[in-house]
Amino acid sequence: MRSFFGTDTALKIIKSEVEIDPSRSPFIKERVEIIVDGETVDDIVAQASTVGSENETNKVRFLKINDLPEENRIKNDDRLRIERTIGNELIGDFDLRNPDQIYAVVPYGGRWYFGKCTKSEPIWFKHIKKPREYSTALSTRVARAVANIAVPHPEGVRAIDPCCGIGTVLVEALSMGINIVGRDINPLVCAGSRENIAYFGLTGEVKMGPIEEITETYDVAIIDLPYNLYTHASWEEQFIIINHARRIAKKVVVVTIESMDERIVKAGLQIKDRCVTTKQQFTREILVCE
Missing domain, CATH: 3.30.2130.30 (VC0802-like)
Structure with a gap:
C-alpha cells in the first residue's frame, strides 16, 4: 500500500x-x-x-x-x-x-x-508451478509483492535483479510489464531462470556474471541475497553485493533472512521502509533503501 x-x-x-x-x-x-x-x-x-x-x-x-x-x-x-x-x-x-x-x-x-x-485476476497463481524451482526461493505471492514494492509505477523505470536465482521475481516483474533484466553468477540457475521465463511466454534477458562486472546504471535493483545451497554468500560477499547495488542503482530493495541494517548503512544506503514476511522456517525482511 x-x-x-x-x-x-x-x-x-x-x-x-x-x-x-x-x-x-x-x-x-x-x-x-x-x-x-x-x-x-x-x-x-x-x-x-x-x-x-x-x-x-x-x-x-x-x-x-x-x-x-x-x-x-x-x-x-x-x-x-x-x-x-x-x-x-x-x-x-x-x-x-x-x-x-x-x-x-x-x-x-x-x-x-x-x-x-x-x-483482480490471480495472474500470479499461474506462476506457482515452474519447470525449475528451489525450495528456498521466494513464494510467488511475495515475489510479486517485492516487484511491486521495487517498481510500483513502471513507466520509464529500468530495473535489475543481479542475484536473480531461478527467476521468481523476474517472472512476476516481466508479467506486469516491468522493464527488468536478470543476472547471476551460477550458470545452472541462469539457465533455469531463462527456462522459467520462456515457460510463461515472457521475454527477458538473463546474463551470467558477478554484480561487480555491471557497468550500466538502473533506477532500481532488487537484491534477494543468496543463502541457499547453490549460491551461498558469506557476510563479506553479501556486503560486496549491497555495495555494488548502491553503485549501479538509485534505489535498492533488499530481501534478507538476517539483519542487514549495519551493512546497508556502511554501504552508504539509507533504509526508507521495511516489512517482514515468513515462509515455513524462513523469516525475511524486505528493505527499501536509497
Whole structure:
C-alpha cells in the first residue's frame, strides 16, 4: 500500500487518486473507479441515470468490504435492495450472470461512492508451478509483492535483479510489464531462470556474471541475497553485493533472512521502509533503501 499509494491503512479498503490495476497485486481484491458520490444512497440513486451505456449490459454490487462499524453494518436484504434500486436507474439493460460492466456501491468515510468495478485476476497463481524451482526461493505471492514494492509505477523505470536465482521475481516483474533484466553468477540457475521465463511466454534477458562486472546504471535493483545451497554468500560477499547495488542503482530493495541494517548503512544506503514476511522456517525482511 505504501509503495503504490504513498500511505497505508489498517482497514481492508483505501481511497486514493492513484490508479493501480488490481491484478498487479495478490493482496488487492478489486478497484472501484468512482463516477459519482454523495452523502446518502439516495444521492447515488439520483445520479445513476447518467451512468452506463445503451450498448452495454450491467450489474451492480454492494461491496461488503467497507469502513462501516459492526453495529451499522447493512444487512443482506438491504444490500440487495440498494443494488436493485441503483441498477434500475442505470442506462442499459442489466445482466446478473455475464454483464459487460460491473458497477459497485460502497460506503466509506461517511459518504457513499459508486463507480466501475474491476476485479483482480490471480495472474500470479499461474506462476506457482515452474519447470525449475528451489525450495528456498521466494513464494510467488511475495515475489510479486517485492516487484511491486521495487517498481510500483513502471513507466520509464529500468530495473535489475543481479542475484536473480531461478527467476521468481523476474517472472512476476516481466508479467506486469516491468522493464527488468536478470543476472547471476551460477550458470545452472541462469539457465533455469531463462527456462522459467520462456515457460510463461515472457521475454527477458538473463546474463551470467558477478554484480561487480555491471557497468550500466538502473533506477532500481532488487537484491534477494543468496543463502541457499547453490549460491551461498558469506557476510563479506553479501556486503560486496549491497555495495555494488548502491553503485549501479538509485534505489535498492533488499530481501534478507538476517539483519542487514549495519551493512546497508556502511554501504552508504539509507533504509526508507521495511516489512517482514515468513515462509515455513524462513523469516525475511524486505528493505527499501536509497
